[in-house]
Structures are given as structure tokens and as C-alpha cells.
Amino acid sequence: xxxxxxxxxxxxxxxxxxxxxDFVESFGLPKVYVATAQAFDAEMTAKxxxxxxxxxxxxxxxxxPLIPGDALTDLPADRAVLIDCATMWLSNVMLxxxxxxHATDDLLSALGACPARIVIVTNEVGQGIxxxxxxxxxxxxxxxxxxxxxxxxxxxVVQVVAGLPNxxxxxx
Amino acid sequence: xxxxxxxxxxxxxxxxxxxxxDFVESFGLPKVYVATAQAFDAEMTAKxxxxxxxxxxxxxxxxxPLIPGDALTDLPADRAVLIDCATMWLSNVMLxxxxxxHATDDLLSALGACPARIVIVTNEVGQGIxxxxxxxxxxxxxxxxxxxxxxxxxxxVVQVVAGLPNxxxxxx
Amino acid sequence: xxxxxxxxxxxxxxxxxxxxxDFVESFGLPKVYVATAQAFDAEMTAKxxxxxxxxxxxxxxxxxPLIPGDALTDLPADRAVLIDCATMWLSNVMLxxxxxxHATDDLLSALGACPARIVIVTNEVGQGIxxxxxxxxxxxxxxxxxxxxxxxxxxxVVQVVAGLPNxxxxxx
Numbered sequence: 291x292x293x294x295x296x297x298x299x300x301x302x303x304x305x306x307x308x309x310x311x312d313f314v315e316s317f318g319l320p321k322v323y324v325a326t327a328q329a330f331d332a333e334m335t336a337k338x339x340x341x342x343x344x345x346x347x348x349x350x351x352x353x354x355p356l357i358p359g360d361a362l363t364d365l366p367a368d369r370a371v372l373i374d375c376a377t378m379w380l381s382n383v384m385l386x387x388x389x390x391x392h393a394t395d396d397l398l399s400a401l402g403a404c405p406a407r408i409v410i411v412t413n414e415v416g417q418g419i420x421x422x423x424x425x426x427x428x429x430x431x432x433x434x435x436x437x438x439x440x441x442x443x444x445x446x447v448v449q450v451v452a453g454l455p456n457x458x459x460x461x462x
Numbered sequence: 463x464x465x466x467x468x469x470x471x472x473x474x475x476x477x478x479x480x481x482x483x484d485f486v487e488s489f490g491l492p493k494v495y496v497a498t499a500q501a502f503d504a505e506m507t508a509k510x511x512x513x514x515x516x517x518x519x520x521x522x523x524x525x526x527p528l529i530p531g532d533a534l535t536d537l538p539a540d541r542a543v544l545i546d547c548a549t550m551w552l553s554n555v556m557l558x559x560x561x562x563x564h565a566t567d568d569l570l571s572a573l574g575a576c577p578a579r580i581v582i583v584t585n586e587v588g589q590g591i592x593x594x595x596x597x598x599x600x601x602x603x604x605x606x607x608x609x610x611x612x613x614x615x616x617x618x619v620v621q622v623v624a625g626l627p628n629x630x631x632x633x634x
Numbered sequence: 635x636x637x638x639x640x641x642x643x644x645x646x647x648x649x650x651x652x653x654x655x656d657f658v659e660s661f662g663l664p665k666v667y668v669a670t671a672q673a674f675d676a677e678m679t680a681k682x683x684x685x686x687x688x689x690x691x692x693x694x695x696x697x698x699p700l701i702p703g704d705a706l707t708d709l710p711a712d713r714a715v716l717i718d719c720a721t722m723w724l725s726n727v728m729l730x731x732x733x734x735x736h737a738t739d740d741l742l743s744a745l746g747a748c749p750a751r752i753v754i755v756t757n758e759v760g761q762g763i764x765x766x767x768x769x770x771x772x773x774x775x776x777x778x779x780x781x782x783x784x785x786x787x788x789x790x791v792v793q794v795v796a797g798l799p800n801x802x803x804x805x806x
Contacts (some may be wrong), residue, residue, distance in 0.1 A: 601763065624778075
């Protein structure tokens with residue numbers, strides 16, 4: 291099975307989602323957007339809405355906050371998929387008190403089994419000062435481990451800084 | 463009009479200012495330093511003073527904390543300008559409760575209209591854990607958007623890590 | 635004296651230690667691990683133990699939390715040394731209320747005098763939002779200055795993002 295997975299990693303407001311969307315557009319295939327964000331409060335609702343309007347029309351949207359794998363099972367090879375983002379998904383997993391490592395196993399299996407071209411967006415969260423609270427420290431450990439595993443499985447890894455791509459693996 | 467804009471982006475204490483100063487020196491032109499920092503407290507006063515002594519002599523200094531564009535209007539093409547930094551400027555804008563997006567429009571226009579060679583320094587602030595307070599989250603969103611717009615307009619973008627340049631756009 | 639120093643810089647949980655260990659293994663020399671971490675609490679004890687089991691057998695371990703130079707004095711050229719990490723060491727220095735700049739002088743001298751092949755790991759901590767407390771701000775300034783000096787002395791600097799190397803200086 292052809293497997294084409296791209297990981298797009300960047301900081302908050304780094305332009306990573308916009309870059310990933312343009313990259314998915316460039317495939318010239320029908321587009322599927324797998325949303326992982328949950329609108330718990332007004333700030334998040336506004337953010338989801340802003341992202342949606344930036345994304346523009348022409349996307350089939352699938353919302354699977356906890357199990358993005360479910361959104362991938364019936365997709366044929368001629369689809370371009372954007373999963374945005376692994377950080378929100380990890381946050382959902384940890385809020386649900388599921389085990390991040392097991393959940394990551396499932397996610398990676400689903401990604402590996404899907405013949406479509408997939409781009410998954412994730413956050414770099416480990417380059418600041420050590421957070422005061424233990425939960426934040428646990429989250430950044432889990433996020434780091436998730437990013438390492440996604441990067442290992444991906445054929446292409448792009449770091450986005452100020453909207454610009456910095457290729458870390460594979461070719462563009 | 464020849465337009466030569468370089469964006470230098472890096473974390474706190476990454477050596478970005480020192481690298482930017484050396485880069486401006488390498489142009490071999492009369493140097494203008496556009497200071498955006500305001501000395502509100504002892505920590506900031508010490509920081510400004512330390513930066514000034516690192517910078518050494520030979521700079522014309524212009525202080526325009528809110529409107530760096532004002533410092534650029536009368537500069538001829540044979541000047542090398544260092545604006546340090548966009549993060550302080552954004553902080554001033556937000557403290558003054560001005561709209562960051564409009565202020566950025568004005569800044570980009572002023573940069574585009576100035577024939578001198580300009581290097582502008584900015585901070586990467588989005589690669590840590592999500593901040594607890596809403597103002598800090600608003601700031602990192604605004605900083606990210608500003609960095610994306612500066613990087614889009616710049617012909618050259620350099621990320622500085624541990625004092626070393628990582629070229630993201632253009633050539634050195 | 636042949637001097638072969640590599641700096642490996644990355645965020646928390648970026649895979650920098652694992653990458654550095656693999657790199658040290660690739661030298662094909664007897665391996666020495668210079669540990670700088672101190673087990674003050676349960677979280678740190680667990681982290682040290684996890685790192686140790688990841689590292690696997692075949693390492694001579696030397697623990698010198700404050701003066702890694704002491705661990706280097708008698709090492710011959712045909713040794714591969716991993717110092718993990720400069721951030722823990724700096725934290726120890728600051729907890730002991732020693733002067734970071736002087737301690738760095740001593741560290742750099744010891745690194746420069748040692749004929750073995752040395753890889754030193756350090757953290758990027760300056761790419762988040764400005765920390766609320768003054769000690770954290772002092773730490774990230776000191777860490778930034780330390781990283782700049784280590785990078786200047788090293789012949790090779792590698793930034794690790796999601797387990798992947800991004801070469802900033804020298805060759806791999």
C-alpha cells in the first residue's frame with residue numbers, strides 16, 4: 291500500500307495550519323479535513339471558526355476529536371487528508387484519561403493503514419522554560435513523545451517558522 | 463525602489479541581536495539603530511544598557527517605541543538600519559491598546575517605502591506550553607501573526623539558534 | 635590536541651538525548667556517560683531511571699553534577715563521551731549560587747583540554763512566552779548565553795526537532 295504521510299510541526303500561530311492547507315491543496319485531490327478540536331469555551335469556538343473561514347470552501351469535514359482513525363477507515367487513495375491537529379487530539383486523549391502511548395499506537399496504525407495522502411499538523415511545545423505545574427510538564431513530555439513517533443513514521447517532516455517551511459525529513 | 467528587508471527571528475537570549483548587528487555591520491554602510499524598547503523598570507533599563515554596550519560605537523540611535531516608521535521616513539538608500547525589536551514594538555502597541563493588525567499594516571508600509579537596507583529582529587514566542595493567562599495567549603497569537611507578515615515581506619529570513627544562523631528564506 | 639566537540643540542542647522531550655546517544659555509539663569507541671542530573675524528588679528520580687534504561691548497557695557512568703570538567707581530566711582520545719545535560723548542570727550551578735559565566739569558563743576550558751570525542755546535550759528554553767517569575771527569566775538568559783558559548787566552541791551543532799537532526803554548524 292502506498293503510504294504518504296507528512297508531519298507539519300510548528301509553534302502556536304506559526305502559520306503551520308495555513309502552510310499545511312496549501313500543501314494539501316497542491317495535491318490536486320478531493321480534500322478531507324479531520325477536525326480534532328472541541329469547542330469547550332468561547333475562545334476555542336472563535337479559534338475553530340477563524341480556522342474554518344481561513345480554510346475556505348471545498349473541504350469535506352469529519353469531526354472525530356478522540357479517534358481520528360475512525361475518520362480514515364473508508365478513504366480511498368485519491369483523497370488528500372488534513373488532520374489538524376495532533377496536539378488537540380492528545381489534549382482530548384489526556385482529558386479522557388486514556389493512555390497517550392496506547393492511543394498513539396492506534397493513531398499510527400490508522401495512519402499506516404490509510405491509502406490516502408495524509409498531512410498531520412502538530413505543535414512544538416517544549417522550547418520554553420519548564421512549566422510550573424505538573425500537568426503541563428506531563429503534557430509536554432507526552433507531546434514530545436508523540437511528535438517523535440509521528441516524525442519517525444512520516445516520510446516527510448516540515449517545521450514551519452513564521453509561515454516558512456524548514457524541511458527536516460524527505461523532500462518537498 | 464530597491465527594497466532590502468531581512469527578518470532575524472530567534473528565542474530569548476538566542477544571540478539574535480548580536481547576529482543581526484554583525485550582519486548590519488557587514489553592509490559597510492552608515493548604521494542607524496531604531497530602538498523600540500521602553501525602560502519601564504530596572505530589569506529593562508539594565509537590559510537596554512547591556513545591549514547598547516554590546517552594540518559598540520558608530521550607531522546613530524533613533525527611539526520610536528510606538529512608530530518605528532517615523533524613524534525611517536528620511537533615510538536614504540545608503541544606510542544600514544537595525545530595528546530591535548518587533549516584539550518590544552508589538553508589546554508597546556498592545557499596552558497602548560492599539561490594534562496590532564492595523565499597526566502592522568503601517569509598519570509594513572513604512573518598511574516597504576524605505577530605500578535603506580533594513581534588518582528587523584523579532585522573537586519566537588510560540589514554542590512553549592500554552593500560557594495560563596489570556597493576555598499572554600493573545601500576545602503570542604499577535605506575535606505569531608506579525609512574524610508571518612514580516613517573513614512574507616522580507617526577502618531574507620534567518621532563524622538564530624544558539625548564535626548560529628538557520629536560513630529560512632533568501633540567501634546570505 | 636585534536637578537539638572534537640558536538641553540541642546537541644533541542645526542546646524538552648525532543649528526542650535530543652536519544653539522538654545524541656546514537657551519535658556517540660556511531661563513533662565505535664568505549665563510551666563514557668557524564669551525568670549532571672541530581673535526584674531531588676520522585677519526578678526527577680523517575681526521569682533519571684527512564685533515561686538510564688533507554689541508554690542501555692555498555693556505558694561507564696560518571697556523576698559530577700557541579701563540575702563535569704572533573705569527569706574529563708583523565709580521559710584518553712579514544713573515548714566517546716556524552717555529557718547530558720548542560721541545562722541540568724546550569725541549574726545546579728545556579729542553585730549553588732555560583733556565577734554562571736565563571737562556571738562556563740571552567741566548563742569550556744575542561745572541554746577544550748579533553749582529547750576525547752565529546753557530545754554535550756543542552757536545552758532550548760527561550761522560545762516560549764516571557765516567564766512570569768524573575769528567576770525563570772534569569773535562567774533562560776543564562777541558558778541562552780551558555781548555549782551561544784557552547785555553540786561557538788563546538789565544531790558541530792545539531793538541533794533536534796521531533797527526533798530529527800537539523801544541522802546548524804559543521805558536518806555530520
